[in-house]
Amino acid sequence: MSANLRDVAKKAGVSVGTVSNVLNRPEVVSPKTLERVQKTIAELGFVPNGFARQLRSGYSRTIGLVVPDVANPFFTEVARGVEDAASKRNYAVFLCNSDESLEKENKYLSVLIQQQVRGVLITPADAQGHEYENLRERGISVALLDTETKNSSQCSVSVDDVRGGEIAIEHLLSLGHKDIAWVTGPETIPQIVDRTMGVTKAAKVGKAEISTIRVTLMNVAQGEAAAKKILLLKKMPSAIFCANDLLAFGVMRVLLDAGINIPEQVSLLGYDDISFGNSAAVPLSSISQPAYQLGVTAAELLISECEDSEEHAHQQVKFQPQLVMRASTASK
Amino acid sequence: MSANLRDVAKKAGVSVGTVSNVLNRPEVVSPKTLERVQKTIAELGFVPNGFARQLRSGYSRTIGLVVPDVANPFFTEVARGVEDAASKRNYAVFLCNSDESLEKENKYLSVLIQQQVRGVLITPADAQGHEYENLRERGISVALLDTETKNSSQCSVSVDDVRGGEIAIEHLLSLGHKDIAWVTGPETIPQIVDRTMGVTKAAKVGKAEISTIRVTLMNVAQGEAAAKKILLLKKMPSAIFCANDLLAFGVMRVLLDAGINIPEQVSLLGYDDISFGNSAAVPLSSISQPAYQLGVTAAELLISECEDSEEHAHQQVKFQPQLVMRASTASK
DNA sequence: GTGAAAGCGCTAACAG
């Protein structure tokens, strides 16, 4: 088995306390001893046992990241941001996919409690009350990711989804579109609720007519299904706005296959601006969100809360979405 | 703070040993005591401290997953597979991105040792010796992911990359292409070495001429750079084979922008068959790998090794790649 | 069937 603190101490001819000091407060150890102990540590390939350390100190250096699905490029980017920022602060990240199911979310939360994570970054599966009191009671910090919080007793990092919905419709309106299909996901998802609110608001102002096509999952296949429904409508809309880019890709495929030109016959607008949008059959116009930055900011906020919960002031950071115009939207 | 074993014991009027028994071997506890203790546990919302438990028992229920970059859709799929399979067995997964750097890989490995993971699933950053003796010495199981191992003392789950390279060239040869550009990554990456071997082998058999364009990272931007180099060649190849789909997307973009038709003027073939290939400007022909399945299989193998290292027989699982023909390759 | 007690490996007082 591998070496432990006592082995190092014995071999270096010092006490365990000194070795512990070398590890945790090297500045209080004399240079000579420091060097000798460090050499021994290297020789033995000693790595401190995290459990024991954490058991003693009461704190781990791990955080949990709970997202609906890392396979969605938006969340993949977010996850990379979280991971990079956490790693910079020497934290390790547990990755959990909730698949937008409350049940899976709870299961993972309980796993994370057992693993004694220091904090949790979560994109809630459900629009309702994200209190996570059971975590807080245990001293686990929680920050909301890509979701805004109403109460100011927790941190959140989000993108203004209401504004995103607005921007999208305003863009389509500016191109002369008044008859717009809104391909959207389950109303249980907070982001969907907000974007819909923005859509409705902008449509009212601009006197546009919105027909809603609701799907159960936000992926390419469901986008294809949605497009098939649109093709059956008595009157084709002149523009289609999708709640994310994956849906838009699915819609694009089916429309092109049906011989409908984009953007000549129908304008198509996505959401998330995932990097592949650029390489699509028709480069996809989209609403861009700073995904990587979102992850970085959230991780930094969470870790700062973990490390000095006294000093820490909860923040609600809100990024602004941006319209990225490519080839898939055009004047009517 | 939250309740611990002693609190439960005191409240229930029993000893800590008994509470521990309730938790771990309920069958040895008398029904009456059992019920009383369980009620107390529920009342106090007691969740055992994982550290202490693991410190004592010596084993955690966590594994580490080290991949070059989760943002690459291929590895995202793999990661989902790993996560799903691990979660089914009640393991939590640490996610680490090595960015194809040995230094980062080592840093993460040391973090994982500290976290006392039970096993590690790794796609090595470097083609050379993946022994990971320092992990094994510590009783941490290691399985290679998307990389074949030479020695039979460890598990590996991989896809036949030599064959993949061959299939690709054979496909292009069958379409009449004899002058092929091979856009590839660093030779330090095992997958690259193997695919190149397959390419070379098939080219020799088919008497094709291969010109190699090497890039440092396997992403879209580098694909664009490679395409610019190809445009400067005195003689354009009639087909381009890229070491992954991201490179191919970059190449596609630049060629289309330069007014070159795909596949009429140049055939383009990718590798990985990521799901967006379908939605690309020209639907991308590619070599498909069972990414999700790869992740699931690797996680199951690793966990089975962790749980009974006595019984466990090391396995080298090798999946076969498959040609997926779409619109980007055609007869010369 | 239950309780007492010895650590797992480490950190953080506290003495010296």
Next chain:
DNA sequence: CTGTTAGCGCTTTCAC
């Protein structure tokens, strides 16, 4: 500056 020591919360003999 270094050594000694008491636990962190739990599991696991070993008595009773």
